[in-house]
Amino acid sequence: MRDWSMKGRPEVFAPEFNQIAGMPELFTDLTIKLHFVRLCSHGREWNYPQRQQAANTLYFVLGGDAFIRHGTNTMPLLPGHAYLLPRGCPLDLHCHTHIQKIWCWFDLLLHNTVDILDGQTTPFHLGQHDFTLAELPDMTARLFRRQIEDHLFWLGTICRYLARLDQDLSECYHHTRQRTGKLMPLFDYIENNLSAKLTLDELASVMKCHPNSLSRLFCRTTGMTLSRYLRRRLMQKAAAMLADRELAVFEIAHELGFADEYYFNRVFRKYFGIAPGKYRHGFFHDSAGPESSDQQS
Amino acid sequence: MRDWSMKGRPEVFAPEFNQIAGMPELFTDLTIKLHFVRLCSHGREWNYPQRQQAANTLYFVLGGDAFIRHGTNTMPLLPGHAYLLPRGCPLDLHCHTHIQKIWCWFDLLLHNTVDILDGQTTPFHLGQHDFTLAELPDMTARLFRRQIEDHLFWLGTICRYLARLDQDLSECYHHTRQRTGKLMPLFDYIENNLSAKLTLDELASVMKCHPNSLSRLFCRTTGMTLSRYLRRRLMQKAAAMLADRELAVFEIAHELGFADEYYFNRVFRKYFGIAPGKYRHGFFHDSAGPESSDQQS
Structure with a gap:
């Protein structure tokens, strides 16, 4: 199947590739x-x-x-x-x-x-x-x-x-790349400070512009309102935290800056159409029934 | 070889794996x-x-x-x-x-x-x-x-x-992980500000401690002096920039904060035992001779 282990002094393989070629540092971002x-x-x-x-x-x-x-x-x-x-x-x-x-x-x-x-x-x-x-x-x-x-x-x-x-x-x-270009510092800030408490004023001060112009710029660049983007990222993060076993639901609500677990439940259910507890259940319980959850280590 | 395309209603594969198992969010760092x-x-x-x-x-x-x-x-x-x-x-x-x-x-x-x-x-x-x-x-x-x-x-x-x-x-x-624990903000700062002009005082102010204690802490934690680490990262970055075709050697020297190309040459040669120009040559010229460099796109 392969003939790499040639004996003696091997010839140069595939002379048509006998040149240096490669990808430049293009996608390191x-x-x-x-x-x-x-x-x-x-x-x-x-x-x-x-x-x-x-x-x-x-x-x-x-x-x-x-x-x-x-x-x-x-x-x-x-x-x-x-x-x-x-x-x-x-x-x-x-x-x-x-x-x-x-x-x-x-x-x-x-x-x-x-x-x-x-x-x-x-x-x-x-x-x-x-x-x-x-x-x-x-x-x-x-x-x-x-x-x-x-x-x-x-x-x-x-x-x-x-x-x-x-x-x-x-x-x-x-x-x-095109869509996020100028807004990269904003996205960076959002990722590092993602919380239900994040305000438009805070983000505007990061971008050094008026809240209204930030809203307009964001909407024009991404085709989505800033508040919708924030809710989406917040819910995605909540779901990722639920998929992990580390924190209880009320701890996740607290971590994400929600005033209480009930409010978090309501927002999550509105976004995903399912309660946080039930969502987590789906990650850790299979068709063999609830007792199978003991098997997963 | 494979029997994935079973007809009818397939049975559950490999019942011993009929449980949910997986890696937790351990290595996302x-x-x-x-x-x-x-x-x-x-x-x-x-x-x-x-x-x-x-x-x-x-x-x-x-x-x-x-x-x-x-x-x-x-x-x-x-x-x-x-x-x-x-x-x-x-x-x-x-x-x-x-x-x-x-x-x-x-x-x-x-x-x-x-x-x-x-x-x-x-x-x-x-x-x-x-x-x-x-x-x-x-x-x-x-x-x-x-x-x-x-x-x-x-x-x-x-x-x-x-x-x-x-x-x-x-x-x-x-x-x-163990080695870098407390020093992570320092490493972060070094990566984002890597330059021949980086001083110990600047780094000490980042870590909010006296330059002497920083030196001692770094050496004790990593087993290497801070100045040796800085030179090493600087030379590794220089080599990576040379492996790319974008910048001329004098531009790389400038970019990395060296006073002039000759000084950069000297430091590089001392570290790698080869001049920057020759080092780059080795990346882009193969045994077929210099003319083959035209082939690489």
């Missing part, structure tokens, strides 16, 4: 942040209309009969295939019996701040994945060990599947 | 920054004693008869194998006739600031790479196109090979 990779099965409780994605989601579907609906289009989630559901893209999730998948949550960030897939409104079919049944036990073992090399392994896997987006990815990148 | 990937051939001009690596280097060796020496140890660079040369690890590079390789330069950063492989003093053999001769043309085509999806593809490839470091990588990570 792009980083990928992996929140988690999980192996999970869900039954019909997975069905959910108009679920917002709180982070970019990559599915490697292993089994089941699920499909997603975006607008009037339906996309089946075929076993053996990979799918990207961009963050903020509202979808209906459906399955008749169950869905089994490897499920990755990640951000693809420009300047560690703005997700370049934010704003994508359609899911992507990335084609067949190449996880063979033989290597799957080893790959899933990596999910249980939680070591840094496993983190890098999955990061690498996700990058290579994202590369299949080709032209679409270039568009996301250049569009985001 | 780690980012990888890819400077470049190049395909290159060098002849005997590649031979160089005590060459410092300016960034982490990953070699996918395709052909040739090269070897590296670190201290008294010799490691052959076998065609078909992958090697990691950590940044700052001084090596002798040798070949009898030539070396052909895919050559990646990257940083593996904690909090976007400190490279966790910095401080590693030995190269690593990562085992055979799995680039088949058949897929190599497609992979190298990705080097010429310079699109974001190619960047992600190579990022993914590097991550997956780094995952082979296993225990060593965990040690680097935890060691760096």
